[in-house]
Amino acid sequence: MKTQQFKQLLKRYLDESASKAERYIVDIWYHSFDRDHSGIVPGIENSSIEYETGQRILSKIQTSNHRKGWYSWQTLRVACSILLISTVSLFFLLKPKDHSGQTAVIFKTLPGQTKKILLRDSSVVWLNANSTLEIAASYSEKNRSVKLSGEAYFEVTHDPQKPFFVAAGPLTTKVLGTTFNVRAYPASRFSKITLLTGKVWVTVKAPGKRTGGVILTPNQTLQYDLLSHHAKTQNKESSIDQKAWTTGKLIFDDTSMDEVKEILKESYGLNMQVISKKLNSRRISGEFRLDDQPEYIIKTLCKLIHAKYTINGKTIYIQSK
Structure with missing residues (x-):
């Protein structure tokens, strides 16, 4: 605008x-x-x-x-x-019309940026880096629906008369009042919904079909593969690390190399290329600050997997020692 x-x-x-x-x-x-x-x-x-x-x-x-x-x-x-x-x-744009025919509000963040958004019903959304949140003009009057591309952490105010809906690609999450994290970047193969408190109902709209829905309970994650169109749930002792980025922390907890690449790209705008194929199967655990220098993070990660790196502009090349 x-x-x-x-x-x-x-x-x-x-x-x-x-x-x-x-x-x-x-x-x-x-x-x-x-x-x-x-x-x-x-x-x-x-x-x-x-x-x-x-x-x-x-x-x-x-x-x-x-x-x-x-x-x-x-x-x-x-x-x-x-x-x-x-x-x-x-820091926000106007979209001419949303699905209801009314003007929508769109919030955007750039790589390395996060944004805290207070909605009209006192629900809070933390929008992670390189993400977009679209809020319908009719929000809280007729319904509570938002559309997400990227990652966001939600603290939803309880209202049994008006469920809260988050549409993120093929996934739609329905809640009454709870806290949960949604990660659904367009360039990522996997979309994830992690529940911290309360209960949510997730439906998946795959090409040519729609699932009956999955109920998530605290510390459960639903992961959806956009290539195979397969969804699975995972249980963890604690999911608190899923909201760590809202407090300036970057936590890897047995994280796949592909997801590490995505996080570094979204958080710092870095393109990490793993030259040695055997390193692609490695999983990473470690804790950093989002304001740490990117090269410090790369250097530490390479120590963990016994690798070396070279930097060319915004591209990081990783290979075995």
Whole structure:
């Protein structure tokens, strides 16, 4: 969405001429900011115009949600700055129409970026690197449905009257209120859904058929092979490592080499090429920080599998010693 378009949208919001879908877009954009926004819009000075405009936006959102004291002055400055400064880049886009014919909100992250998104019903979504989340304009009014490409961790507010649906490729997850992680990158052969708490119902729509569904209980993972169209469930003692990336950790727990390649590509934009075929069967265990230098991670991984590496730009070549 271009900055000028968004400025016009905010103007309609303040003039009370915005449609219900447009009001929702402003609400979800405003709610998505964390409490600490220092540095999001650098170089913007306080002004009475910013303060007045911010107060008007805040007043309308508080009135519609009956939730006072939620936003900080930093958040007001962000809202006003985007309204007044035409050079600010927005972190979400508008898609002309969703499946219901209404405007949808789309959040995107780049490699190495994560984003915390607060939905209208107080559910929280952590969007991992190089991922896209599409939220229907009718979210929470008629249904609670989102569409994911990439990886996200969900903390869903319980509402037995409105189940929460996540569509990710051929997988659709239905929940009432729970915490779970979905990994479904388009370039990956495998899609995974891991349940941490509660219970979810997963259906798979394979070419020419649709499964009856699988119920997952805590610490279970459903893995779907997009090539063979085969789904299987796995049990673990704990699935807490599945949400480690939301706290800045990178954990490999008996992880296949193919998945290690995918994670390094999504997190750092690196293309890892394993030259020695026998290394492709190795599995990796280890813990890092997402802000660790990529070469440090590569060097450590090579020590674990007794390999050596060379770097050419964004491509890492791994081979046996």
